[in-house]
Amino acid sequence: MSQTPKTLNESPSQTAGPYVHIGCTPNFGGIDGVYVEDPGSRLINEETRGERITIKGCVYDGTGAPLTDALIEIWQADAAGLYSSPEESRGQVDPNFSGWGRSPGDMETGEFSFESVRPGAVPYPDGRMQAPHITFWIVARGINIGLHTRMYFDDEEAANAADPILASIAHRQRVDTMIAKCDSEGAYRFDIHLQGEHETIFFDM
């Protein structure tokens, strides 16, 4: 084991503020003609392999009101459990799947929406398998540092029961805050609560 060399401090985070759309989804924000399309608006195309899913939800503040100025990003493996990343060494990811999506909440209702495929399982560092999951990252006015969490699937009970991250949660009644509910075939609801009785589990990893 080598000595740990001195490391730089990470740049401090600052809130994305109320106008995150200008920089991250300018076409949605009404700035037309600068970018051809907003980054992250499509994860899949007709050729993408796997079961189609939609994910909808809202981010709620401590008063129960939906945030109408948030930006939500997701990152996930393809249907075979492979990431579209140089870090992926286990196989060839589906070339028709980006793995990354970005959705502004609706400016009136706050609802975000993604169309994707159901991810395959990916391994934990010790070799155990993690249940299929999608990483979420939430920024908004009033959020000083972006919030990481994961969405798991309510119809993956056996895989969820064996998932090392879910298993590590001491307060078992909070596990449900990370599990999306299947409304109808392929349609999942994943609401995120910043505070309160149903506060979502956020990560420090």
Place this chain on the structure above:
Amino acid sequence: MSTETRPQPGYIPRDRAWQPPALAPAYKTSITRSPQQALLSFPTTLSEESGPVFGHSILGSQDSNLLQNFAADGASAIGPRILVYGQVRDQSGQGVPDALIEVWQANAGGRYRHQKETYIAPLDPNFGGCGRCFTDDRGYYEFRSVHPGAYPWPNSENSWRPAHIHFSVFGPAFAQRLITQMYFEGDPLIWECPIVTAIPSRQGIESLIARLDLDATLPMDSIAYRFDITLRGRQQTYFENRTEGL
């Protein structure tokens, strides 16, 4: 089942005493938007150590030039012309190549181009306020723009944001994802702003203040500011012979 060997160790945990806390009561909106339960800690996994790759083909020729990318032919944004540049590096000091940087800002009068913006300062018809670029092979980036104006905001009866540019940065790992703001050297409003002072240390705040860099100025064109960004890095300590089940 084959043993998955990790090519590299995981990412250094975020220093939560260095980063602004979720709850900074002087920044009122944080009161109802800050998680109150303990965060769940775990070492990064492949899900956090991987991250999206963006093709350079998404860029238009003027994407990093906010002076021009929303302007009519022959026109240019109004305001003090600036060049903002710097290096994106990780905590080991290594430059991060091919990092996507997205920026957004108010115009020179402090007005954003957004449906919900209500400030009385006028829009500039030739300024959109968004830009993006990739870092080069040594981690360096560069934008052209106008110096944004300070503006009032409804936190207290007389709150003014210091002039700033918002930065969104992607490293190779999603764990490195960062949104921050760049401030300008010498702006007295920096030290009055509760968003800024949510950062616990003076050293941390100073790391977000871009320095005037006359050596990088474009003569008779634009004044230059340097702003370096540090993303999370990997653990330097190697756990040798790491095996399954450890």
